[in-house]
Amino acid sequence: MTRRSETLFALAGAVLILVLAYAVPWLRFVLTIALAKGLAVLGILLLLRAGQVSFGHALYLALAAYTVAFGAVLVPEALLLLPAAALLAGIVGLLIGLFVVRYREIFFGMLNLALSMVFYSVLEKFYALTHGADGIRLPPVTVLGRPLAGETGEWTVLGIALVLALACGALVRVALASPLGEALAGIKTRETRLDFMGVSPKRVLLAAYVASAVMAGFAGAIIALTTRHVTPALSYWTTSGELVFIAILGGAGSVLGPFLGAAAYELTRVYAAATFANAWQLVLGLVLLAVIVFAPGGIWGMITSRRRAA
Amino acid sequence: MAGTGRDGVVTRREALIGAGAAGASLLMPGRSAWAQGAAKPAEIKVGIATYLSGPASVFGVPGRQTAEMLFDEINAAGGIAGVKVRPIFVDEGPGVDHVVGEYRRLVQSEGVHLIFAAISSADCIACAPLSDELKRPTLLWDCGTQRIFEDNRYSYAFRTQANATPEILAALLYLLKVKPDFKSIAVINQDYAWGRDSWDIFRTAMNTLKPGVKVAAELFPRFGATDFSTEITRVLALRPDVVLSTSWGGDLDALIRQASDRKLFERATFVMPLAESSLQRVGKALPAGHIVGARGDHWFLHPSPADPERLKRFSDTYKAKYNAWPIYPCFHMAQAVSAMKAGIEKAVAAKGGGWPTDAELASAFKGLEFPSPTASVRIREDGQGLENQLIGTTLHSDKYPFPVLTDMIVFPAESVTTPVGQKSADWLKTLTPDMVAKLPQAQAFKS
Numbered sequence: 072m073t074r075r076s077e078t079l080f081a082l083a084g085a086v087l088i089l090v091l092a093y094a095v096p097w098l099r100f101v102l103t104i105a106l107a108k109g110l111a112v113l114g115i116l117l118l119l120r121a122g123q124v125s126f127g128h129a130l131y132l133a134l135a136a137y138t139v140a141f142g143a144v145l146v147p148e149a150l151l152l153l154p155a156a157a158l159l160a161g162i163v164g165l166l167i168g169l170f171v172v173r174y175r176e177i178f179f180g181m182l183n184l185a186l187s188m189v190f191y192s193v194l195e196k197f198y199a200l201t202h203g204a205d206g207i208r209l210p211p212v213t214v215l216g217r218p219l220a221g222e223t224g225e226w227t228v229l230g231i232a233l234v235l236a237l238a239c240g241a242l243v244r245v246a247l248a249s250p251l252g253e254a255l256a257g258i259k260t261r262e263t264r265l266d267f268m269g270v271s272p273k274r275v276l277l278a279a280y281v282a283s284a285v286m287a288g289f290a291g292a293i294i295a296l297t298t299r300h301v302t303p304a305l306s307y308w309t310t311s312g313e314l315v316f317i318a319i320l321g322g323a324g325s326v327l328g329p330f331l332g333a334a335a336y337e338l339t340r341v342y343a344a345a346t347f348a349n350a351w352q353l354v355l356g357l358v359l360l361a362v363i364v365f366a367p368g369g370i371w372g373m374i375t376s377r378r379r380a381a
Numbered sequence: 382m383a384g385t386g387r388d389g390v391v392t393r394r395e396a397l398i399g400a401g402a403a404g405a406s407l408l409m410p411g412r413s414a415w416a417q418g419a420a421k422p423a424e425i426k427v428g429i430a431t432y433l434s435g436p437a438s439v440f441g442v443p444g445r446q447t448a449e450m451l452f453d454e455i456n457a458a459g460g461i462a463g464v465k466v467r468p469i470f471v472d473e474g475p476g477v478d479h480v481v482g483e484y485r486r487l488v489q490s491e492g493v494h495l496i497f498a499a500i501s502s503a504d505c506i507a508c509a510p511l512s513d514e515l516k517r518p519t520l521l522w523d524c525g526t527q528r529i530f531e532d533n534r535y536s537y538a539f540r541t542q543a544n545a546t547p548e549i550l551a552a553l554l555y556l557l558k559v560k561p562d563f564k565s566i567a568v569i570n571q572d573y574a575w576g577r578d579s580w581d582i583f584r585t586a587m588n589t590l591k592p593g594v595k596v597a598a599e600l601f602p603r604f605g606a607t608d609f610s611t612e613i614t615r616v617l618a619l620r621p622d623v624v625l626s627t628s629w630g631g632d633l634d635a636l637i638r639q640a641s642d643r644k645l646f647e648r649a650t651f652v653m654p655l656a657e658s659s660l661q662r663v664g665k666a667l668p669a670g671h672i673v674g675a676r677g678d679h680w681f682l683h684p685s686p687a688d689p690e691r692l693k694r695f696s697d698t699y700k701a702k703y704n705a706w707p708i709y710p711c712f713h714m715a716q717a718v719s720a721m722k723a724g725i726e727k728a729v730a731a732k733g734g735g736w737p738t739d740a741e742l743a744s745a746f747k748g749l750e751f752p753s754p755t756a757s758v759r760i761r762e763d764g765q766g767l768e769n770q771l772i773g774t775t776l777h778s779d780k781y782p783f784p785v786l787t788d789m790i791v792f793p794a795e796s797v798t799t800p801v802g803q804k805s806a807d808w809l810k811t812l813t814p815d816m817v818a819k820l821p822q823a824q825a826f827k828s
Contacts, residue, residue: 097489203574300507348470349433
């Protein structure tokens with residue numbers, strides 16, 4: 072798909088989200104969460120380009136969410152908390168990235184998983200600070216000095232999420248078309264060739280890893296500002312699995328895939344939960360199975376193949 | 382060519398908006414009428430958050446069954462103030478952000494009149510502020526944490542049962558009464574908020590009422606653990622007089638079975654404040670002579686219920702319908718349903734038969750006293766429910782295939798609940814040992 076039609080598609084999607092959020096008030100919350108998860112999956116997509124699957128990006132999600140929860144006590148300004156949380160996620164991503172990028176495939180995935188579970192245990196064990204599984208309630212937060220609450224609060228967070236999603240999407244789109252993106256694809260096909268060309272695959276992967284940590288950080292901060300309650304479950308491996316699930320559902324072919332996947336995932340989940348309160352997991356599982364069997368390229372793959380057919 | 386593909390997508394999405402918008406618009410009018418207090422609603426919709434999946438479904442499913450049973454009973458009797466009630470269940474299994482999203486959906490799309498939330502303390506902590514924000518009366522029906530009303534005040538959230546402090550304190554007082562000379566204790570709790578919190582309450586109160594007890598071991602096996610051999614070996618070696626475990630569900634079942642196999646029950650007295658919910662599953666693997674609680678005065682063989690007929694009808698109907706005796710989440714659900722009925726009737730009466738607004742309904746819950754299957758519960762001015770506590774000792778009887786309780790003490794709610802405006806951690810430090818002397822008489826099992 073050309074850059075122009077992708078941009079149009081993204082803008083149409085943004086408008087659609089705003090219309091939906093206006094028409095169905097309770098979907099505002101669901102769509103904000105979907106955009107946040109889409110952001111985190113965008114980072115997963117970068118790594119997928121290099122053929123690496125991280126089963127531990129929930130670490131950055133939770134790290135940022137807890138940064139917002141703790142930070143809000145000191146500085147209750149969302150526009151400062153958000154970049155601070157993403158920055159911290161990026162710094163931790165750099166430190167962890169320095170050694171996980173030495174590994175590939177299953178080792179890469181499992182190392183990430185292990186580290187996120189370590190963080191999960193820390194949140195559970197440092198009970199006096201984190202209240203363990205009960206989690207922390209966010210204190211009141213402001214945006215530009217005005218309290219972030221009620222309907223305006225919901226719209227503000229949705230707006231921030233949408234702007235971040237568009238900005239990060241555009242950046243990743245540019246990055247993927249740049250030499251860095253090509254080098255990432257090179258890691259997937261044949262890494263030694265990159266070495267011969269004088270490109271360090273580790274450095275390339277590290278850059279992608281840090282970027283993905285920052286995006287997961289933005290996602291975690293938005294989730295914290297939306298649910299206003301953070302629990303260690305955010306860093307549990309199932310959350311990381313959910314992100315990979317969304318990446319597969321949406322398709323790795325385009326930066327729009329993660330957002331399509333996240334929206335489809337969240338909407339399927341809420342509608343399934345509303346219709347079959349005790350069998351919604353089954354519905355979700357069947358949807359993923361159907362996608363894997365009938366549309367290996369994910370939702371994005373379905374759209375593009377139909378275009379080609381037409 | 383480009384158009385065809387996009388058209389296909391847009392149509393599908395438009396269908397979704399259409400469906401969503403239509404759903405919302407269909408439901409909104411009835412709801413706003415209720416909000417203005419103008420007309421009687423066609424039905425009273427109640428959103429109920431409970432665990433339908435995951436380990437805590439051992440509580441969530443009996444809770445749902447009880448709700449279904451009692452809602453049917455209410456409807457068969459003509460509803461509440463002439464209006465039928467309908468439950469809408471949502472699953473707490475996926476975690477807090479799912480429940481928060483579902484709460485909004487229940488209020489903004491389903492237009493529920495009341496919400497029962499939740500089993501998980503984290504869900505309650507997240508939902509209580511939402512109730513004030515969305516102005517929808519919310520009954521916290523089962524969660525344990527005492528933090529909710531000690532740290533904050535809400536106008537729309539009320540708890541129709543006790544909290545962790547009385548539930549744990551009652552077990553300690555019982556232990557001090559029946560085994561006053563114990564010298565050492567070990568704890569085996571699940572490693573998560575409840576396991577830590579409950580031990581904190583127990584230890585704080587124990588250090589006040591009986592200073593100098595040696596804590597032999599503090600063991601926190603992972604939540605959902607299936608193998609307790611390490612913990613049991615440790616406790617067997619340390620030989621404490623008492624073993625405390627506030628675990629529940631599969632964890633507690635496994636602990637009881639494994640401790641029973643290795644004869645740990647013969648060496649130490651177990652104190653298990655939640656074990657009433659496991660008795661029917663573990664059966665007589667749990668020997669006689671151990672202390673069991675039920676997070677309230679919940680026991681289908683309660684020795685002195687306020688209305689014996691009511692308790693018998695409740696227990697027998699549940700047993701006939703679901704082939705098990707009701708456990709504490711069933712009683713908690715029954716209390717929430719009873720509070721809802723009493724609250725709506727009070728609000729309607731206060732309006733001289735007119736329908737109350739959400740705010741009027743919420744204020745009806747403040748100070749409300751409503752019957753429970755075993756006694757009655759009063760909601761204090763801070764929103765916390767005052768519920769009696771029952772603790773007993775296990776006994777093997779030929780009449781039941783599982784242990785029953787004997788030497789039961791029913792603790793009056795006021796005597797074990799943190800007073801309004803005080804924090805449990807501080808209040809527990811002001812307790813005096815004469816509390817134990819003033820306890821009510823124990824009541825034996827009557828076959």
